[in-house]
Amino acid sequence: MKDQKRIAIYGKGGIGKSSTASNVAAACADEGYKVMIIGCDPKSDSSITLLGGRRIPTILDLLKQHLDVNEKDIVFEGYGGVKCVEVGGPEPGIGCAGRGIIVAIQKLQKVCPSMKDMDLIIYDVPGDIVCGGFVAPIRKGLVTEAYILTSGEYMPLYAANNICKGLAKIDTPLSGIICNSRSVTREEEIVRRFSEEIGSRLIAFIPKEQIVQDCERDGFSVLEKAPRSDIAQVYRKLAKAIMFNDQSVLPGSLEDERLRELTK
Amino acid sequence: MMGKELSIMHPRPSSIVAALYTLRDLNVDVAILHGPPGCSFKHARLLEEDGIRVVTTALDENGFVFGGRQELSSLLEKVNEMFKPKLIGVVGTCASMIIGEELHEPVLDANLDVPVLEVEVHAGYPDNTKGVLLTLESACELGVIDREELERQKVLLREATLVEKRHGAASRQYLEPSRGDVKYKVAERVVRLLQEGRKGITIMNAKKETGYMFADISAAVNEVALALGRKDHVVNMANIDDSLGLPRVRHHAKCITADLRERGITVHEIIGGMDEYPVTGARVSELIKQKYSDYDFAIITGVPHAIPMEALEGMEIISVTNGPRQVLPLKEMGHHHVIVEIDLHPKTLGVNHIVESEFGATLREVAKDMLGR
Ligand SMILES: Nc1ncnc2c1ncn2[C@@H]1O[C@H](COP(=O)(O)OP(=O)(O)O)[C@@H](O)[C@H]1O
Ligand code: SF4
Ligand SMILES: [Mg+2]
Numbered sequence: 001m002k003d004q005k006r007i008a009i010y011g012k013g014g015i016g017k018s019s020t021a022s023n024v025a026a027a028c029a030d031e032g033y034k035v036m037i038i039g040c041d042p043k044s045d046s047s048i049t050l051l052g053g054r055r056i057p058t059i060l061d062l063l064k065q066h067l068d069v070n071e072k073d074i075v076f077e078g079y080g081g082v083k084c085v086e087v088g089g090p091e092p093g094i095g096c097a098g099r100g101i102i103v104a105i106q107k108l109q110k111v112c113p114s115m116k117d118m119d120l121i122i123y124d125v126p127g128d129i130v131c132g133g134f135v136a137p138i139r140k141g142l143v144t145e146a147y148i149l150t151s152g153e154y155m156p157l158y159a160a161n162n163i164c165k166g167l168a169k170i171d172t173p174l175s176g177i178i179c180n181s182r183s184v185t186r187e188e189e190i191v192r193r194f195s196e197e198i199g200s201r202l203i204a205f206i207p208k209e210q211i212v213q214d215c216e217r218d219g220f221s222v223l224e225k226a227p228r229s230d231i232a233q234v235y236r237k238l239a240k241a242i243m244f245n246d247q248s249v250l251p252g253s254l255e256d257e258r259l260r261e262l263t264k
Numbered sequence: 265m266m267g268k269e270l271s272i273m274h275p276r277p278s279s280i281v282a283a284l285y286t287l288r289d290l291n292v293d294v295a296i297l298h299g300p301p302g303c304s305f306k307h308a309r310l311l312e313e314d315g316i317r318v319v320t321t322a323l324d325e326n327g328f329v330f331g332g333r334q335e336l337s338s339l340l341e342k343v344n345e346m347f348k349p350k351l352i353g354v355v356g357t358c359a360s361m362i363i364g365e366e367l368h369e370p371v372l373d374a375n376l377d378v379p380v381l382e383v384e385v386h387a388g389y390p391d392n393t394k395g396v397l398l399t400l401e402s403a404c405e406l407g408v409i410d411r412e413e414l415e416r417q418k419v420l421l422r423e424a425t426l427v428e429k430r431h432g433a434a435s436r437q438y439l440e441p442s443r444g445d446v447k448y449k450v451a452e453r454v455v456r457l458l459q460e461g462r463k464g465i466t467i468m469n470a471k472k473e474t475g476y477m478f479a480d481i482s483a484a485v486n487e488v489a490l491a492l493g494r495k496d497h498v499v500n501m502a503n504i505d506d507s508l509g510l511p512r513v514r515h516h517a518k519c520i521t522a523d524l525r526e527r528g529i530t531v532h533e534i535i536g537g538m539d540e541y542p543v544t545g546a547r548v549s550e551l552i553k554q555k556y557s558d559y560d561f562a563i564i565t566g567v568p569h570a571i572p573m574e575a576l577e578g579m580e581i582i583s584v585t586n587g588p589r590q591v592l593p594l595k596e597m598g599h600h601h602v603i604v605e606i607d608l609h610p611k612t613l614g615v616n617h618i619v620e621s622e623f624g625a626t627l628r629e630v631a632k633d634m635l636g637r
Contacts, residue, residue, distance in 0.1 A: 060330075064330055094330065095331035096362070096364075099325075099329050100330075
């Protein structure tokens with residue numbers, strides 16, 4: 001198998017994982033990489049902005065109907081040839097979304113030989129790792145690198161810190177911290193300190209820009225709709241950093257007290 | 265509290281299965297397992313021999329992910345149409361309970377005229393009596409049993425759990441299954457004791473329908489004593505009070521009583537109902553102390569480990585169990601001979617007469633041989 005990057009981006013719900021993942025995917029595609037994005041959130045919102053706002057059938061949608069699932073039924077090409085997959089899931093409050101992720105990913109591996117040809121596979125996971133299913137991509141050896149997305153606020157950092165504990169517990173190295181800004185004072189410094197204290201490093205600082213949301217509303221990534229914007233350049237840089245990153249560490253974690261101090 | 269409990273390695277009876285058997289005792293016509301198709305298969309099959317239908321919603325991977333509300337409600341409708349039941353039971357399983365399935369909603373969806381007992385149970389309880397309890401609580405809520413019976417059963421269940429923890433299959437981390445002592449050797453010993461003019465007590469302390477087979481051992485001992493001219497050297501105790509317990513359990517007591525009477529066997533002491541095996545110990549002790557302390561041997565069948573040893577002091581003890589893991593604890597309690605009636609339970613389902621036991625048959629044959637000589 002060729003050198004393949006298989007990454008997952010973790011972080012508090014709503015912090016910007018999906019939008020960062022799709023912009024990074026688009027940027028990598030622009031560079032000529034073969035990219036796949038696998039949305040593991042039952043909300044199925046990871047790939048919309050790569051598909052011009054279109055929603056695709058999810059793996060679990062099809063499995064539910066007892067259909068014979070093939071690659072062409074679940075893998076859809078979006079912007080720049082990015083292959084988009086959505087796992088899907090049950091309605092909120094019913095059944096077991098965690099089991100759904102496990103089942104869907106097993107199915108995907110089975111019916112999708114082109115996964116092997118990818119240069120980059122991004123697993124876009126839900127914010128809260130509530131049960132085993134949500135770490136299935138890592139547990140099943142599918143993900144080789146984990147990233148954490150956070151802002152400089154206390155709660156997202158608290159979540160990030162918890163994720164570090166979780167990663168260490170399941171022996172998964174962390175490849176870096178990405179700061180997605182919420183315009184907090186001294187934000188970059190706070191997140192950099194955090195990154196260093198847990199033994200990792202800050203690999204990008206993404207500013208908060210209205211244009212991200214404007215593009216998203218119209219169903220596009222920034223790379224597609226506003227390729228000349230400053231923030232498009234930030235995503236390109238991040239994409240490069242990820243593609244060339246070869247450092248990862250088993251993360252430590254901070255005491256809650258230290259975390260509060262850091263964000264004061 | 266939980267952390268202090270002994271963690272037991274050998275597989276144990278399941279609460280789901282306990283719920284199924286309790287539904288049977290409550291005379292449901294159909295029990296629906298809401299879960300995977302293979303769950304509790306062996307017991308589901310056995311229960312069919314007992315005249316109740318067991319069906320499953322057969323949840324598959326889809327069911328685990330999306331839930332099975334629709335599957336359960338349509339199965340309820342289907343069994344209602346096919347089997348015209350008067351009472352239905354719905355039983356949870358690990359799979360459905362872990363994903364948070366509701367049993368009540370599908371029952372409402374199906375909206376049948378038939379009462380439905382809902383038992384939200386899984387197999388993860390350390391004591392399988394939990395399955396019984398949950399079923400009885402649901403039955404009480406639905407008015408199938410009254411509160412008094414529920415409270416009575418609760419006491420029995422608590423005692424049953426304690427009996428298992430003290431000297432039963434829950435008494436230690438791992439128990440090696442065993443076939444016990446060789447039956448014909450023990451049979452020879454029993455005949456010998458009777459020949460020598462020793463006096464013995466048979467104590468049948470059976471759990472519900474298992475009494476159909478354990479009663480055969482009491483019968484065989486009496487037949488042999490009669491053949492030896494020692495009829496009055498044997499007294500019989502049995503937990504066959506037919507005024508206690510759920511209807512089905514009382515029915516077993518009636519049937520066994522009638523069969524024993526027909527065979528000319530007197531039960532001198534009724535020590536309780538057929539669901540009272542965990543609490544008969546005290547009564548047996550009292551009776552022995554008052555009337556039978558000079559007896560030489562005791563043959564205890566069913567749940568022998570529920571009878572306290574103090575009462576039996578000085579006697580030679582022969583016990584018969586249907587649990588291969590019960591042999592070791594019984595030996596440790598001080599029972600001299602321990603016999604296992606392998607696969608007893610399946611043979612006592614769907615019957616209403618005493619069925620032949622291996623030890624009973626052996627005893628009869630050995631006696632014939634020894635008398636012939
Ligand atoms: N750098 C940014 N600037 C402005 N808005 C952002 C930025 N990153 C994310 N957002 C917006 O935040 C919202 C939540 O992001 P999303 O990617 O869905 O979060 P997650 O996947 O972590 O739950 C979206 O509306 C998204 O457009
Ligand atoms: S694990 Fe639970 S649900 Fe599954 S078969 Fe066993 S008892 Fe049934
Ligand atoms: Mg998301």
